[in-house]
Amino acid sequence: MLKVDHASVFFAARDGRTVHALDRVSFDIPDEGFVVALGASGCGKSTLLNAIAGFLPLSEGSITLNGRPVTGPGADRGVVFQKDALLPWKSVADNVALGLKFAGVGRRERQERVEDLLQLVGLADFGKAAPYELSGGMRQRVGIARALATDPAILLMDEPFGALDSLTREHMQELLISVWSRTAKKVFFITHSIEEALLLGTQVLVMSPRPGRVVRRFDVDFVRRFVEGGDARPIKTSPEFAELREEIRAILHEGENLRSAA
């Protein structure tokens, strides 16, 4: 289980003021949980993810993964970035193998693992390609395969599909859900899209900015139906889905109005 406990982050802004980016955020991600953070720009979603990844220390509070406190980055948390951070001098296969190489896994075993992973994300024929020869969606899939390679306890994804067109995005959502249901990993996922949040998450955290807070939490189970049925459309058009979507939209709008009134 990943446990975020009263996590607060204060940044020093350039002009000397203090930015309160995260205010006593607490939540758990149970094993096999898929938690989605949803909220307007600047509400501290990336800050939260960076803290979980260990890139950013907390000002207050604590984060523990399976009982061990998070003190820095590690291979037990796989990160997928919004803009893929692939290494252009390595082939797709070598990019995916990077974490295994760092861990000292032998060449043969690396090759086998990488083949399986590329198969999993549907890029079996592209192992030898250079990252810059791939499309945005394919690169993002390489990023997912790379993050999965070291068999992390949790996947952290910061708007991984934000830059993709809606059709590719839907394919990637299906892919992610099938990976998630097969590997049974914990996922922490950031998005701007209410639909994406509802479709993928087992739990949706709605956040508000200034200071960054979790204002509402929804336990949802559309993803179970998605895993079983494999088709997102009937889920998205169902009345429960629409109702929840509107409710969350209202919450976000309310926050937006409060902000512009202030």
Next chain:
Amino acid sequence: MSEIIHAGELVGDNRAAPVAKVRLVKMADFGVGDKPTLAISLVTAVVILAAWWLVSRLGVVPHLFLPRPDEVLRQVGNIYRDGYAGASLADHVSASLFRIVVAALIAIAAGIPLGLLMGLNRWAKGVLDTPIEFYWPLPPLSYLPLMIIWLGIGETSKITLLVLAMFAPICLSAQAGVRSLPLERVNAARALGASRLQLFFHIVMPSALPEILTGIRIALGVGWGTLVAAELIASTRGIGYMIMSASQFLATDVVFVGIGIIAICAFAFGALVRAAEALLVPWKGKL
């Protein structure tokens, strides 16, 4: 039949094109990119040679100042056969090449690790900045007398001078390479469990490589300039020395031969670095 085009009707020919006669395309470059310029350069060279020949032929400029191309060419043959100023052409060329290659190797071996270290470590940067920022804007010829006084007129002083001149651009470019490293790339590697050493060898070094190669190219340019200057002053061998001796006898054609040899050598070194770039960093500027 309806006049309305049926929505979703197939448009155009959907069969796959025969692969044999497809036109291969790629993204348009900005600026020159890798469009071929060789032919243009060759024509330019021919035009310059023709102009040279014409000017010297017509006697616009006194012959002492500007020999004809064919005379210079004949002089190459003469020097090749008989040598010049007490040494064979091969001796002159190899003396210069030896100095610049040895100096380049030393400068690279010292400049890359020190530059990377300066990019990574506050103390290394703070300490090494002082001497480097002090000496590197100085023209090498201004401290050549010191080199000669301290190290004599042998190879050591010349090579040291060259190393100093070539070290700075390599060191500074390695630093710049580290500084341009995107934090996201570092974080990605750390999240994959990279140790500090692995981070250095798998992420920092390759990321800095394009800038380092640019630095080496600049250093070689600086190196040739400094080398010839050094040989003009204290030498018994070398292309610079050959030019200097020729100028004392107003042998303009020999001076031209010397300049031509330096140009060819410098060009060959440049081509070597470019080949290294094509081989080592084909991904430069991508992603």
